[in-house]
Amino acid sequence: MSKQIWAYVDHFKGDPLMPSWEAIGAARMLAEKMGGEVAAVVLGSGVDGVVQQAFHYGADKVIVADDATLADYRAEPYTETLAKAAADQAPAVILFPTTTRGRELAAMAGAALDAGVIADIIEMDVVDGKIVTTRPVYAGKLLAKAVAEGEPQIITLRVRAFPKLEPDTSRSGEVVTIEAALPEDAIATKVVEYATTQGGVSLTEAAIIVSGGRGVSNNPNLTPPPDITDDNEIEIWRGKQGFKLIGELAETLGAAVGASRAAVDAGYIPYEHQVGQTGKVVSPDLYIACGISGAIQHQAGMRNSKIIVAINTDPEAPIFKLARYGVVGDLWEIVPALNQAFKKKLGK
Amino acid sequence: MKIVVFVKVTPDTAATVKVDDAGNVTWGDAPLVLNPWDEYAVEAALQTKEAHGGSVTVVSMGDEQALEAIRRALAMGCNDAILINDPALAEDDSLSTAKVLAAAVNKIGDVDMVFFGRQAIDGDTGLTPPQTARLLGWPYIGLVAAFRELDADAKTFVVERTIEEGRQVLASKLPAVVSVAKDYGEPRYPSFMGIRKAARAKVPTWTLADLGLEAPAVKVRLTELMNPPKREVECEFIEGDSPEEIAEKLADKILAEKVL
Numbered sequence: 344m345s346k347q348i349w350a351y352v353d354h355f356k357g358d359p360l361m362p363s364w365e366a367i368g369a370a371r372m373l374a375e376k377m378g379g380e381v382a383a384v385v386l387g388s389g390v391d392g393v394v395q396q397a398f399h400y401g402a403d404k405v406i407v408a409d410d411a412t413l414a415d416y417r418a419e420p421y422t423e424t425l426a427k428a429a430a431d432q433a434p435a436v437i438l439f440p441t442t443t444r445g446r447e448l449a450a451m452a453g454a455a456l457d458a459g460v461i462a463d464i465i466e467m468d469v470v471d472g473k474i475v476t477t478r479p480v481y482a483g484k485l486l487a488k489a490v491a492e493g494e495p496q497i498i499t500l501r502v503r504a505f506p507k508l509e510p511d512t513s514r515s516g517e518v519v520t521i522e523a524a525l526p527e528d529a530i531a532t533k534v535v536e537y538a539t540t541q542g543g544v545s546l547t548e549a550a551i552i553v554s555g556g557r558g559v560s561n562n563p564n565l566t567p568p569p570d571i572t573d574d575n576e577i578e579i580w581r582g583k584q585g586f587k588l589i590g591e592l593a594e595t596l597g598a599a600v601g602a603s604r605a606a607v608d609a610g611y612i613p614y615e616h617q618v619g620q621t622g623k624v625v626s627p628d629l630y631i632a633c634g635i636s637g638a639i640q641h642q643a644g645m646r647n648s649k650i651i652v653a654i655n656t657d658p659e660a661p662i663f664k665l666a667r668y669g670v671v672g673d674l675w676e677i678v679p680a681l682n683q684a685f686k687k688k689l690g691k
Numbered sequence: 692m693k694i695v696v697f698v699k700v701t702p703d704t705a706a707t708v709k710v711d712d713a714g715n716v717t718w719g720d721a722p723l724v725l726n727p728w729d730e731y732a733v734e735a736a737l738q739t740k741e742a743h744g745g746s747v748t749v750v751s752m753g754d755e756q757a758l759e760a761i762r763r764a765l766a767m768g769c770n771d772a773i774l775i776n777d778p779a780l781a782e783d784d785s786l787s788t789a790k791v792l793a794a795a796v797n798k799i800g801d802v803d804m805v806f807f808g809r810q811a812i813d814g815d816t817g818l819t820p821p822q823t824a825r826l827l828g829w830p831y832i833g834l835v836a837a838f839r840e841l842d843a844d845a846k847t848f849v850v851e852r853t854i855e856e857g858r859q860v861l862a863s864k865l866p867a868v869v870s871v872a873k874d875y876g877e878p879r880y881p882s883f884m885g886i887r888k889a890a891r892a893k894v895p896t897w898t899l900a901d902l903g904l905e906a907p908a909v910k911v912r913l914t915e916l917m918n919p920p921k922r923e924v925e926c927e928f929i930e931g932d933s934p935e936e937i938a939e940k941l942a943d944k945i946l947a948e949k950v951l
Contacts, residue, residue: 355856417861418821418831443854447833450818453786454825459910460785462816475914481813484708485716488915531830531867535849535860545855551951596951614874615853620704620812621727621873628950640704646922650948652941653926668944669926670937680938688942689951 346379347434349495350402351425351449353442354385354393355416361548362440362500364400364507369467369500370438371401371508376469379435382406382519384428386421388414394518399510403517406432410523415534416444418451423524426455431521434495436474441499449499459491465504465647474498482620482643502547503626546599546616551629552648553593554601554618555674556641557609558634558655559585562675575610582611588675589633592682595691601625601645603635619644633674637662654678692745692843695799696736696769696806697792697823698729700753700760701813710916723756725763728808730878732871733764735835736806737879743843745803746770750795752780752788758894765889766881773799777898779906785814787907789822794902796827803843807870809834817870824868832861834872 350366352359370381382404383397394405406428412420425448429437437452439445441463453460465486466477474496480487491497546552560581567577586600593600601618602611618625620640630648635641637653637660645651646665653666654674663669670677685691702708706721725733736747749764751757752775761772775795780787796802805824810817824831834853839860841848846865851858853872881889899906929944931937945951 355854360855415859418824418833422825443834446817447821447831450785450821451825451831453818454789454822457786460816460818460822461911462785462818478815479919480815480916481702481708481716482704482815483919485710486917486919487913488917489911489913492910492912532832532861532863535862537856538851538858538860617873629945629948638705639707643704646919650945650950651924652945663926663928665922665924666926667924667948668941669928670941671928672934672937676934677938677941680934681941684935684938684942688946 346377347382347432348373348379349382349384349406349429349434349437351437351439351445352383352385352393352397353440353445354387354390357387357390357393359393359396360440360442361507362442362445362502365502365505366438366440366500367397367401368507369505370436372505373436373467373469373474377472380404382434384425386413386424395515396510398514398516399512401508401514404519405516406519406521408521408523412523412525412527412530417530417532417534418447419530419532420523420525421448422451422455424521426452427524428521429456429495436496436498439497439499441501446499449497453497456495458493458495458497460497460499461489461491462499463501464498465501467498479624482624482640483646484643501626546601546618546623546625549599549625549627551596551598552601552618552625552627553589553596553598553631553633554603554635554645555586555589555606555612555633556603556635557605558674559589559606559611560609561634579610582606582609585634585674586612588678592631592678592685595682595685595689603638603641632662632666633678635662636660637665692740692743692803693799693801694736694740694745694747694804694806695796695802696729696732696747696749696764698733698749698751698760698764698808699726699811700724700751700757701726701811704812710918714916716916723759725760726808726811728810728812728873729760729764730808731873731875732806732808733767733769734878735838735871735875737768739804739838739841743841745843748773748799750775750792752776752791761894762889762892763881765892766885767879768885772892772894774894774896775902776896777906779899782909784909784911785816785818786822787909789819789826790907791899791902791904792819792823793826794904795897796823798897798902803846803865805866805868807868809870809872820868820870827866827868830863830867831869832863832867833870835869836872836874
């Protein structure tokens with residue numbers, strides 16, 4: 344049997360996350376370098392659509408467990424089903440997208456199989472049949488090369504670090520059906536519900552991010568409503584007005600909204616928008632930083648963005664050292680004008 | 692409730708971390724601190740103890756420097772501490788660490804809940820918490836943002852966890868392992884009394900022999916550490932007589948980059 348290179352397909356209720364296709368793309372690249380066939384692994388319930396898409400994005404084969412116990416992701420049944428399949432079929436490599444579920448499942452499958460796991464890599468190469476990976480450590484302040492001994496080599500791929508293939512709807516292949524490993528009564532964890540499902544563009548997957556910092560609250564021309572009297576509440580209100588502005592530009596560009604830790608800690612915007620060492624690490628094609636000075640811990644989260652644009656009143660702000668384009672000015676003047684300019688030029 | 696919280700010592704987030712000419716990782720005179728993500732785990736462990744009774748034991752694997760993290764957690768309110776320190780653990784990976792931590796949980800005995808931060812800001816893998824759970828054979832719930840219910844007698848709990856799509860609400864059984872996300876809420880500052888007590892606390896050290904373990908095999912090896920390539924970029928400042936003129940020029944520059 345030829346060497347098996349597996350790519351795990353992460354999905355939410357049958358809706359695949361784009362980084363799954365990056366994992367299949369990376370598996371194809373490995374197959375070219377080390378030989379072997381690419382198998383996508385799909386666990387879930389009613390996932391025929393996901394299986395078809397896995398072929399379109401480059402899988403030679405799809406290993407699928409379709410079972411009611413796998414309807415929602417839970418660590419226990421997913422881990423045991425995947426680990427059993429890997430123990431039976433002995434893949435040389437298992438790639439995962441570094442999504443919340445992908446990272447967790449890779450870790451637990453590694454523990455179940457007593458195999459090394461390398462998380463969140465940005466590059467890989469094959470040297471003497473071994474995969475040599477590069478991954479950021481200290482939030483990208485350093486890079487480390489890491490190699491896993493033994494098989495399977497379990498690796499999770501940083502989102503947006505590896506290209507996906509163009510989908511080819513004529514592709515298909517062999518479907519290998521496997522059983523779910525645990526009966527429902529052997530699974531301690533139950534899904535109660537999903538609360539607050541998130542709208543908008545996800546930060547880590549976003550190609551464009553417009554981000555705001557503490558500076559978004561500095562508009563002296565705004566008058567807070569009379570019922571807000573507390574100084575702290577007034578500042579939060581001002582910050583929220585600033586993020587409305589950021590949000591409008593983001594909407595025009597189809598971008599996600601990011602924020603600095605200072606803006607999050609000040610209560611202007613919820614934590615899920617935080618970019619930086621203790622927030623999300625992002626690498627979009629375009630990152631527009633508005634009123635962000637560029638503290639080292641923020642830089643750690645966004646320094647790998649392709650094009651960085653900075654708008655700040657302080658010409659000495661460290662963010663300008665990373666930026667391709669800079670505007671020394673008031674974001675309250677520049678951001679609305681930029682929004683209008685893009686609306687006109689993009690025909691919106 | 693018998694609660695364990697695992698912590699790690701890391702350089703401060705404001706540190707400039709570099710590889711020096713000798714190939715060693717340095718961060719100048721930046722302080723070593725309790726891993727920022729672990730502060731949320733300590734907070735969640737303490738709140739769980741406060742609501743349901745019991746004790747919180749803070750445990751760290753590392754050399755003497757790890758005491759910095761342990762003392763911070765003690766100052767926040769943990770009841771006691773254990774340092775796992777053995778020269779054979781100088782080289783590790785996430786799985787070898789998880790094997791040691793799982794053995795520590797078993798040696799402590801009768802533990803109901805284990806708390807972790809989501810990841811350490813130095814290695815940034817986030818693998819050790821779920822691996823420890825799998826080795827213990829306990830349920831694992833990662834990135835917990837809120838506890839909805841916990842019944843220490845019935846040994847059941849309900850939590851919300853953060854996923855890409857929002858919040859997943861899960862019910863599970865004790866004993867269990869959880870990792871805690873930042874949206875759990877702000878960690879407390881240590882009190883003056885807490886700091887004094889922590890400074891005086893005697894922290895017992897466990898070796899691999901105490902855990903009845905041989906040094907677990909390390910399967911992931913770091914072959915090289917590098918400074919990232921310098922960002923070769925010269926900032927072009929866009930100027931103009933009005934915000935509209937600046938915006939117009941900037942939009943054209945961005946469009947010419949073909950990133951939209």
